[in-house]
Amino acid sequence: MRQLKLASRIDGIEESATLALNARVKQLAVEGKTIYNLTAGELACETPAFIQAAVAKTLHLNKYTPVAGLPELRQKIAAHARDFYQADWIQPANVVVTAGVKPALYASLLALVNPGDEVIVPSPAWVSYKHLIELVGGTMIETPLTDTFDLDPSTIADHITPKTKLVIINSPHNPTGAVFSDGALRELAERLKTTDIVVIADDIYTKLVFEDCTPLSTYGFNHLVIVNGFSKSQALTGWRIGYLIADEAVAAAVAKVLSHIMGNAAVPSQHAGLAALSHGDKPVMLDVLRVQRALVESGLRAIPKLKYTLPRGAFYFFIDIRAITKDSLSWCEQLLDETGVALVPGEAFGAPGFVRLSFVTDDAVLKSALRHIKQFVEKGPA
Ligand SMILES: Cc1ncc(COP(=O)(O)O)c(C=O)c1O
Numbered sequence: 052m053r054q055l056k057l058a059s060r061i062d063g064i065e066e067s068a069t070l071a072l073n074a075r076v077k078q079l080a081v082e083g084k085t086i087y088n089l090t091a092g093e094l095a096c097e098t099p100a101f102i103q104a105a106v107a108k109t110l111h112l113n114k115y116t117p118v119a120g121l122p123e124l125r126q127k128i129a130a131h132a133r134d135f136y137q138a139d140w141i142q143p144a145n146v147v148v149t150a151g152v153k154p155a156l157y158a159s160l161l162a163l164v165n166p167g168d169e170v171i172v173p174s175p176a177w178v179s180y181k182h183l184i185e186l187v188g189g190t191m192i193e194t195p196l197t198d199t200f201d202l203d204p205s206t207i208a209d210h211i212t213p214k215t216k217l218v219i220i221n222s223p224h225n226p227t228g229a230v231f232s233d234g235a236l237r238e239l240a241e242r243l244k245t246t247d248i249v250v251i252a253d254d255i256y257t258k259l260v261f262e263d264c265t266p267l268s269t270y271g272f273n274h275l276v277i278v279n280g281f282s283k284s285q286a287l288t289g290w291r292i293g294y295l296i297a298d299e300a301v302a303a304a305v306a307k308v309l310s311h312i313m314g315n316a317a318v319p320s321q322h323a324g325l326a327a328l329s330h331g332d333k334p335v336m337l338d339v340l341r342v343q344r345a346l347v348e349s350g351l352r353a354i355p356k357l358k359y360t361l362p363r364g365a366f367y368f369f370i371d372i373r374a375i376t377k378d379s380l381s382w383c384e385q386l387l388d389e390t391g392v393a394l395v396p397g398e399a400f401g402a403p404g405f406v407r408l409s410f411v412t413d414d415a416v417l418k419s420a421l422r423h424i425k426q427f428v429e430k431g432p433a
Contacts, residue, residue, distance in 0.1 A: 087420035094286035105326035120148025136268035150291040162304035168216040175402035200229035204238040223256035227369040228362020240270040249274040256365040258284035292320035350421030373404040390423035
């Protein structure tokens with residue numbers, strides 16, 4: 052067959068650095084090897100029973116809803132967000148319901164970024180930002196986090212140019228589990244005060260915090276777009292349900308874009324969102340995650356060559372293995388082959404020399420995995 056020529060915008064989209072590793076994980080499991088999979092980006096439990104029960108009553112509903120979502124859901128999200136974000140300005144007209152945070156991000160970028168615009172993203176960073184930005188013709192400008200994975204406002208300010216349109220802030224942060232400090236966020240807001248730069252707050256992990264966390268909405272950013280959802284708080288990753296909160300003009304532009312590329316979020320998923328909010332969107336597994344975080348911390352403390360900063364949110368440790376190697380990809384492959392422990396190499400987030408350990412699995416798996424990692428590190432390279 053003659054080779055079909057794809058659009059050039061696809062050229063820049065790389066397959067995730069973790070795909071090959073995931074294929075290997077599956078292959079080894081098929082071959083009967085015991086795998087300790089610490090790569091997950093989603094909670095391990097099933098859909099909460101109260102959500103299943105609520106949605107079961109709505110399965111006969113099959114019609115399009117308004118693109119921006121069911122009016123009662125937008126209302127509930129607005130009411131919840133006014134309280135959670137301590138922001139009186141949030142009304143239903145500021146809310147657009149989306150099929151998860153990814154389309155909320157993509158539609159915001161389509162609505163705000165012109166080709167050639169620059170978008171600042173503190174790095175290491177979640178893998179999709181770069182591709183989403185490049186798909187709309189923008190350029191991602193990476194600025195490093197500090198050594199303790201805090202935001203560095205002065206470095207961000209140093210990278211501002213006349214082309215800077217946006218800064219994306221993700222706190223709690225994937226892959227590091229960091230919650231950015233009050234001081235750093237206050238300074239960033241101060242530095243952006245005289246600009247028209249928009250801040251997108253990717254708040255997908257905002258309910259998964261192990262100590263109080265001040266929402267970005269309280270720092271007085273001139274232009275704030277919040278993207279959030281139920282994927283991580285309610286273990287609803289596969290249901291594809293999230294939302295965006297922005298000023299009315301941005302929300303209307305986003306709904307206009309979505310009306311052509313996606314339409315409304317699936318009706319049962321919108322009802323899942325309603326059910327979640329009727330329970331206050333309380334995170335389903337926070338207590339368990341807290342115990343698992345402590346378990347991993349004590350395991351890592353026993354391996355001096357591995358350095359870590361205790362995550363204050365989300366469910367990841369981002370471990371510094373530079374005392375051993377900067378080639379985390381090879382290190383992860385070797386670890387997987389020899390011990391069955393799967394971690395995500397830092398290369399996937401633009402940070403070689405680090406590995407991401409996700410602790411959303413049961414205690415027995417975590418304990419065995421940590422024992423294997425310790426032996427692997429103590430044994431040294433093959
Ligand atoms: C930082 C970050 N933002 C957004 C998403 C995507 O969220 P959703 O599944 O709701 O699209 C993820 C998923 O892993 C994430 O880690």
